[in-house]
Amino acid sequence: MTSARNAGRGPRRGGPVWSRSGRDAASIARRLTPFVILALTVAVASSQVPNFLTVSNLSNVARQSSFIALIVLGQSLVLIYGGFDLSVGSLFALAGVLAADGSHVAWPLAFVLPVAAGVASGALNGYLIGRVKMAPFIVTLAELLGYSGLALAITGQGNVVSVHGGTFFTSLASGTVLGVDNVTVTMVLAFVAGAVVLNRTRYGAALFAVGGNADSARMLGVPVQRTVVVTYVISGALAAFAGALFAGFSASGQPTVGSGYELQSIAAAVVGGCALTGGVGTVSGPLAGALVLGVIQDFVNLDSQLNDYTQNIVYGVFIVVVVVLQKALLDRQQAMREARASHAEGAPLVPAAA
Amino acid sequence: MAERTGQTRAAPAVLEAQYISKSFDRVQALTEVSFAVRPGEVHALAGQNGAGKSTLIKVLTGYHAPTSGRLVMAGRPVHFSGPRDAQAAGIGTMYQEVNLIPLRSVAHNLFLGTEPRTRWGLLDQRKLYRDASELLDRYGLGSIDARADLGSFPLGVQQMISMVRAAASNARVLVMDEPTSALNEAEVRTLFAVVRRLVAEGTGVVYVSHRLDELYELCDRVTVLRDGRVVAESVMDDMGRHELVDAMLGRALAQVVRRPKAKAPAADRAAGLQVEGIHGGPKVRGISFSVGLGEVVGLAGLLGSGRTETVETVFGVERYRRGQVRLGDRRLRPGRPADAISAGLAFLPEDRRADGVIPNLSVRDNILLATMGKTARLGVVNRSAAERVVLELMKRLAVRASGPEQRVGELSGGNQQKVLIARWLATHPKVMILDDPTRGIDVGAKSEVQSIVGELAANGAGIVMISSELEELVSAADRVLVLRSGELAGEIGADDLDEQSIVRALAGDKPAGAGLAAGEGEPDDAGVR
Secondary structure (H helix, E strand, O other): OOHHHHOOOHHHOOOOOEOOOOOOHHHHHHHHHHHHHHHHHHHHHHHHOOOOOOHHHHHHHHHHHHHHHHHHHHHHHHHHHOOOOOOHHHHHHHHHHHHHHHHHHOOOHHHHHHHHHHHHHHHHHHHHHHHOOOOHHHHHHHHHHHHHHHHHHHHOOOOOEEOOOOOHHHHHHHOEEOOEEHHHHHHHHHHHHHHHHHHHOHHHHHHHHHHHOHHHHHHOOOOHHHHHHHHHHHHHHHHHHHHHHHHHHHOEEOOOOOOOHHHHHHHHHHHOOOOOOOOOOOOHHHHHHHHHHHHHHHHHHHOOOOOHHHHHHHHHHHHHHHHHHHHHHHHHHHHHHHHHHHHOOOOOOOOOOO | OOOOOOOOOOOOOOEEEEEEEEEEOOEEEEEEEEEEEOOOOEEEEEOOOOOOHHHHHHHHOOOOOOOEEEEEEOOEEEOOOOHHHHHHOOEEEEOOOOOOOOOOEHHHHHOOOOOOEOOOOOEOHHHHHHHHHHHHHHOOOOOEOOOOEHHHOOHHHHHHHHHHHHHHOOOOEEEEEOOOOOOOHHHHHHHHHHHHHHHHOOOEEEEEOOOHHHHHHHOOEEEEEEOOEEEEEEEHHHOOHHHHHHHHHOHHHHOOOOOOOOOOOHHHHHHOEEEEEEEOOOOOEEEEEEEOOOOEEEEEEOOOOOHHHHHHHHHOOOOOOEEEEEEOOEEOOOOOHHHHHHHOEEEEOOOHHHHOOOOOOEHHHHHHHHHHHHHEEOOEEOHHHHHHHHHHHHHHOOOOOOOOOOEHHHOOHHHHHHHHHHHHHOOOOOEEEEEOOOOOOOHHHHHHHHHHHHHHHHOOOEEEEEOOOHHHHHHHOOEEEEEEOOEEEEEEOHHHOOHHHHHHHHHOOOOOOOOOOOOOOOOOOOOOO
8 A cells, every 4th residue: 555655654554545636637638628629619610620729729719708608607616616607698698788778878887787686687597496395497497587578578579778878887898908898808817716715715615515416505503595695696696797898899789689598507517516516616618518519600601612501510519529528527536435445344454553 | 330430420411302202104113212312421312213213313403393202402392493593502413324415525515504704604615625634634534535525425434524523523422323334343443432532521422323333332221222213211221241241132932933044955945046147337346146945145245235236236226347147048138027927926115105105095006016017918907807916916915004005105014014025926937036125114014024035945936035134134044145345255054054153254254243233134143041
């Protein structure tokens, strides 16, 4: 065993050593999968399209991806706790319309109004799912329908609402800093913050615990309901913020934009290594998943032989491949553990003299 | 017994339950239970399966709110709206089953909810791992890597980590529900040392175990529960073993009727179930046995011995890699329960709520579930024929229900079990596998189920019966197979069949008397016979 390494370390001498890293080969592979897929996608795209690997095109991909990436970030947190959020797509559209309307009153309202709506929506989700114990599917599906209807109703027959230009709102959404698009910077900052929240806060630790086993988490004293509510609030706020940002960027509130984002965001998070069963996930993986989505879209746009449908076909294939791969890796990890555990069963944990 | 700890007899209780009652739907789990833990004492909570110990513990630890009655801590009434409140009030818990998060690191599990933070409010990772290592070291578990995922350790180690978590919360009361069921002897010693240290520091401990030796070694006082009521309360040493067992079981049950033993002739064995060297997963490693028609074969094993995995593999719930399973001269296809059923095999799973009854369907529909195809002609269910079958089976098994229309969810556990047996009997199985069929059902229903088993065998069915209760195996089985770590560790024939011989086979190379509790079974029944 590893006794050589531990020889002479006082109290540890003698007994079998239970030092094993949680990061075995299979779990490392699982973490790396999304980045390998991103690299492969970029490689294929750049081999087919001559101008793909240029700074302008890549920054274009990042800009295009940034809106859905914000949704993906929230969706990932929801998946880690073990739920999902279908309301984000139409919330994105509704938020855009609210931002456009708000911009005509005063520019701060272009942010405040939609984000408040997103927080309220998330709080409602959290209450119905976390406290009333309704199924996430039903609650968020109802909102998917409701918000999209609301967006159409506000705009009257679904007209596009123009944004009041020339304000801090529009320049923030469409400007650049040091040559990088503000929206791209926003995406990066949001994911850095997301990583900190997930890995370095008690909320993040609770999130994994609830997703790992909600019942145990409750018995361990984790505030399960509060964790669920906070998670949906974050998801709603991020989707609404993304919608407002997109309205500013495109100078218009479009009531039909963002349809399908709810499923695409789940897809990106799953490709990024979040399990639909909860308890597993990162934020960097889903970012890669969102970028894969952006690369494929860009590739399809640039390649004259491909049409829009290709994007969905390719992404569909990716999801299946990735999910099968992740499952295989998880099973392998599990099997290795069980084999080790049963092998070690006979050995005492501590010397009998303890 | 020399190292007892109790001394502060007169001290006020750190935790007191006063007239606690708790009911679920129609089931009365606890009736006016009163119970007090003093500082610096280990208080045993004894009782059979289903006596209400686990429910009481869940009330004490805030998981269930009592239907009536109240909890008092150090003279003050307290109300817990959840386990979090109970923890905040100083009640630490070590549950029977490890309920930590397997995919998270040991350190994250130890400090879940109380993670050390930097002054920016962020988790202090370095301190988290350092504190975890120190904590493990302090409890003699320094060889555990705090960064490793909890799930990478064997169950016994996970249980120890769970104990460290409970002890580390500066609890004034530590509740331990069957803490030793997955531990080996050395681990039990470590655990006891920790308990003694905590008690010396003034913590009150509530201790639940089926192992009587442990109770007498560790505990100062004992409260005995039966059918949700307190039936005895005493200083541990003032209550002899016979007295304790009698209180737990009730007088009547201590007299177990042993059914006459049958020995299946070779021909009947060939017509029954033959399992030949199956391998599947880490817990089924080359198991062979046969069950003749008309014979009851018991299957014994400790927690984690692979007994459930074995029968699941035989039935086809799990696949196997090598070997074969035959019923009569028909070879069953691995991993295909439907094939096993059509060959005449029936399987009553361990967890009837998760894998068995459908609570919202009627008794009739539950019984007919497995035979839908057979009683139907051209896809139309023959209702009157089906009705006859249902009524006949309900009568034969004495199912106590208002009628075939009653929802199964409204029946008691024992009657739910009978409905499940009826479901399988409707398929006319040749061999039935019963995985712990009397677990968690009341004593009356228990003996009924046992006599049904005997009757089925007398009518020519082969029976495989798993049980955690040794006396049940001794009374019901013709012979007993003992499993250990996924292998067949011994077979005890009718002539040698008694609890001691099973215990010896279960314990294997361990000294006799160590670790005899079969998970949640009845160990050390010096006074049971």
